[in-house]
Amino acid sequence: MGATLGILGGGQLGRMTAMAAARLGIPCVVWTPDADSPASQVAAETIVAPWNDSQAAAVLAAKVDAVTLEFENVPLDAVRALTELVAVRPGARCLEVAQDRLLEKTFANDLGIATAPYRQVGSLDELGRAFQDIGGPAILKSRRLGYDGKGQTRLNQSGDAPLAWEEVGGVPCILEGFVPFEKEVSVIVGRGLDGACRAYDVMENHHENHILRRTLAPAAISPAVASQAQEIGARLASALDLVGLLAVEFFLLEDGTLMVNEIAPRPHNSGHWTIDACTVSQFEQLVRAVVDLPLGDPQRHSDAEMLNLLGNEASMVSDSLSQPGTCVHLYGKSEARAGRKMGHITMLRPRT
Amino acid sequence: MGATLGILGGGQLGRMTAMAAARLGIPCVVWTPDADSPASQVAAETIVAPWNDSQAAAVLAAKVDAVTLEFENVPLDAVRALTELVAVRPGARCLEVAQDRLLEKTFANDLGIATAPYRQVGSLDELGRAFQDIGGPAILKSRRLGYDGKGQTRLNQSGDAPLAWEEVGGVPCILEGFVPFEKEVSVIVGRGLDGACRAYDVMENHHENHILRRTLAPAAISPAVASQAQEIGARLASALDLVGLLAVEFFLLEDGTLMVNEIAPRPHNSGHWTIDACTVSQFEQLVRAVVDLPLGDPQRHSDAEMLNLLGNEASMVSDSLSQPGTCVHLYGKSEARAGRKMGHITMLRPRT
Numbered sequence: 256m257g258a259t260l261g262i263l264g265g266g267q268l269g270r271m272t273a274m275a276a277a278r279l280g281i282p283c284v285v286w287t288p289d290a291d292s293p294a295s296q297v298a299a300e301t302i303v304a305p306w307n308d309s310q311a312a313a314v315l316a317a318k319v320d321a322v323t324l325e326f327e328n329v330p331l332d333a334v335r336a337l338t339e340l341v342a343v344r345p346g347a348r349c350l351e352v353a354q355d356r357l358l359e360k361t362f363a364n365d366l367g368i369a370t371a372p373y374r375q376v377g378s379l380d381e382l383g384r385a386f387q388d389i390g391g392p393a394i395l396k397s398r399r400l401g402y403d404g405k406g407q408t409r410l411n412q413s414g415d416a417p418l419a420w421e422e423v424g425g426v427p428c429i430l431e432g433f434v435p436f437e438k439e440v441s442v443i444v445g446r447g448l449d450g451a452c453r454a455y456d457v458m459e460n461h462h463e464n465h466i467l468r469r470t471l472a473p474a475a476i477s478p479a480v481a482s483q484a485q486e487i488g489a490r491l492a493s494a495l496d497l498v499g500l501l502a503v504e505f506f507l508l509e510d511g512t513l514m515v516n517e518i519a520p521r522p523h524n525s526g527h528w529t530i531d532a533c534t535v536s537q538f539e540q541l542v543r544a545v546v547d548l549p550l551g552d553p554q555r556h557s558d559a560e561m562l563n564l565l566g567n568e569a570s571m572v573s574d575s576l577s578q579p580g581t582c583v584h585l586y587g588k589s590e591a592r593a594g595r596k597m598g599h600i601t602m603l604r605p606r607t
Numbered sequence: 608m609g610a611t612l613g614i615l616g617g618g619q620l621g622r623m624t625a626m627a628a629a630r631l632g633i634p635c636v637v638w639t640p641d642a643d644s645p646a647s648q649v650a651a652e653t654i655v656a657p658w659n660d661s662q663a664a665a666v667l668a669a670k671v672d673a674v675t676l677e678f679e680n681v682p683l684d685a686v687r688a689l690t691e692l693v694a695v696r697p698g699a700r701c702l703e704v705a706q707d708r709l710l711e712k713t714f715a716n717d718l719g720i721a722t723a724p725y726r727q728v729g730s731l732d733e734l735g736r737a738f739q740d741i742g743g744p745a746i747l748k749s750r751r752l753g754y755d756g757k758g759q760t761r762l763n764q765s766g767d768a769p770l771a772w773e774e775v776g777g778v779p780c781i782l783e784g785f786v787p788f789e790k791e792v793s794v795i796v797g798r799g800l801d802g803a804c805r806a807y808d809v810m811e812n813h814h815e816n817h818i819l820r821r822t823l824a825p826a827a828i829s830p831a832v833a834s835q836a837q838e839i840g841a842r843l844a845s846a847l848d849l850v851g852l853l854a855v856e857f858f859l860l861e862d863g864t865l866m867v868n869e870i871a872p873r874p875h876n877s878g879h880w881t882i883d884a885c886t887v888s889q890f891e892q893l894v895r896a897v898v899d900l901p902l903g904d905p906q907r908h909s910d911a912e913m914l915n916l917l918g919n920e921a922s923m924v925s926d927s928l929s930q931p932g933t934c935v936h937l938y939g940k941s942e943a944r945a946g947r948k949m950g951h952i953t954m955l956r957p958r959t
Contacts, residue, residue, distance in 0.1 A: 270629075274626060274629055274630070274649075277622075277626055277648065277649045277939070278626070278934075278935070278936050278937070279935060279936075279937050280921075280936075280937030280938055280939040280940075280950065281937075281939075282648050282939065296629065296634050296651050297626075297629045297649055297651075299648050299649075531886065534883065534931075534932050534933060534934045534955055535934070543928065548925070548928055549925060549928040549929040550929065551928060551929065551933075552929070552930070552931040552932065552933070554931060554932070556908065556909050556932070556955055556957075557908050557909075569632075573900070573901060576895065576900055576901040576903060577901040577902065577903065577904070578904070579886075579904040579906060580886050580904065580906070580908070581886060581903075581904070582630075582886045582887070583630070583631060584630050584631075584632075585630070585631050585632030585633075586632055587629070587632040587633075587634065588632075598632065603886055603908055605908075605958075606957075
């Protein structure tokens with residue numbers, strides 16, 4: 256097919272994207288600020304440079320036909336500069352929205368899509384007023400750079416405000432009302448240059464200490480709720496004019512209401528099961544969208560349960576290796592810090 | 608798991624082995640005489656050097672924990688020299704047998720395993736006598752370096768001998784009696800350092816112009832014949848004390864007799880379906896065996912049909928990309944020569 260793909264970021268999502276590209280014979284060039292990244296071990300080439308290095312941008316643009324990204328916190332200025340040189344998919348507008356919890360929620364609400372109630376918080380005074388409005392318990396979240404529960408703290412009563420404000424470092428935030436959800440579910444939608452959307456089955460996620468631990472695919476939810484989640488994913492992707500993947504995390508309330516929690520314009524941890532349970536994985540779907548190949552069929556051939564391997568759990572996979580129906584994935588990270596995502600296991604079962 | 612794997616050879620089998628190793632977080636160093644090989648595009652590192660380069664052997668041995676190979680025609684001297692420095696799996700004895708059609712057939716027969724009738728042929732005179740013994744039609748095959756029908760020619764009558772002998776270049780040969788087979792089937796067996804064998808389901812192969820075109824898994828054969836093929840595969844692997852994979856191609860006669868046609872101590876084209884239809888592919892099974900991890904479950908979760916993409920067929924996969932249940936693999940080869948294996952497609956169906 257002759258294309259070469261650039262990937263911004265060198266983590267496991269970039270690694271698995273490069274491996275999916277390799278299946279299609281598409282070489283990847285990874286741009287990452289970090290030496291010896293998981294993605295660079297499997298990519299044809301790596302550029303190690305900070306995001307503001309305009310020469311690195313020129314070198315990358317000269318080598319590839321299109322660029323995608325494995326995390327949404329690449330600085331917008333760097334993405335915009337790169338966009339002058341080569342197609343970046345998804346584009347800067349998608350990142351802008353996904354990088355900022357306030358824009359993200361506003362964007363969803365403007366489309367008539369529900370989220371948890373929230374207020375913008377720029378000062379301790381505003382935090383106090385927001386808590387009065389929303390009531391407790393509530394979660395104070397930094398608008399930017401939050402992941403795996405980082406930059407978040409809980410307020411149970413108004414007296415918690417000063418400490419919470421200190422904990423998040425006094426950065427621009429939102430205060431989000433606590434939603435008594437029954438399940439957390441997510442959906443991943445691929446969207447091509449022609450606007451065609453293909454959604455994977457909705458999955459159900461279980462977190463521990465704010466880190467994804469376990470995903471079940473498909474989610475044990477009604478077909479109507481599943482369709483609605485897929486439809487919301489496609490609507491958001493289309494409104495963002497996104498080319499690539501959009502992952503949408505939802506709270507599912509007891510009455511069947513779906514509220515968008517977060518969006519991510521990239522492959523998502525909750526979609527790792529698609530590598531082993533679908534003919535076209537989320538990573539391959541991303542590659543296809545970005546280099547303008549036809550999107551693949553997102554149907555699953557098996558049901559799946561995915562478990563993240565955190566910290567030193569990856570050194571204990573020996574038993575899993577010989578379990579029937581069990582697929583083991585490790586990311587080639589040398590240092591097993593506590594809570595760090597080192598790999599995952601997918602257990603396949605006959606399709607229901 | 609911390610291991611690093613060396614791979615002798617840089618073709619598509621090495622490429623898919625390196626990709627399977629990457630799933631397990633295992634980096635690969637490829638040794639190949641060819642610059643810009645398919646495997647080098649996805650390996651952590653490549654050594655480009657001829658097989659007799661003893662310095663390259665030392666460099667590879669210093670970087671890896673074990674070495675495997677993606678084709679069996681690495682010169683034995685090179686393999687033996689490397690074995691002094693690092694574990695090579697499968698070992699030189701396996702290659703010695705697999706490199707030589709005469710040794711291969713003798714080895715099988717000595718274990719009581721049937722092959723087509725054959726005679727050793729070292730001269731035109733011997734060819735004449737062999738044809739008298741075996742009768743026509745018969746196939747003259749060079750003992751060494753034959754693949755995809757290369758180094759083979761057919762004799763229908765004794766008068767064909769001189770031309771046939773000229774066609775194979777007068778090299779040491781065997782003359783093989785033509786077997787009126789009903790099907791060609793194959794099996795792939797993984798064997799660990801501890802001697803444990805795990806066989807994949809037997810598959811059925813269809814060739815065109817001596818090149819594999821299509822594989823069906825499982826083969827449409829009786830369970831008894833399938834078990835027997837798996838048992839023969841395990842018996843051959845054990846007798847060779849092989850660590851890694853053994854692929855065995857059989858002729859299946861109408862009366863249910865299995866005759867070994869060829870063996871290959873490496874991943875095999877007829878096993879590519881295992882990437883998409885099994886939790887542990889033939890390539891991952893090889894990696895596990897060679898770096899001494901537990902072998903995986905070889906059960907298929909889906910039935911599969913594999914089609915090779917030859918020559919410029921790879922440029923016409925656009926339709927396949929959007930077909931449900933269809934997995935497309937391309938090998939990153941730049942030049943699409945006629946008959947060259949450029950990629951393959953696997954179509955999955957619910958398990959029968």
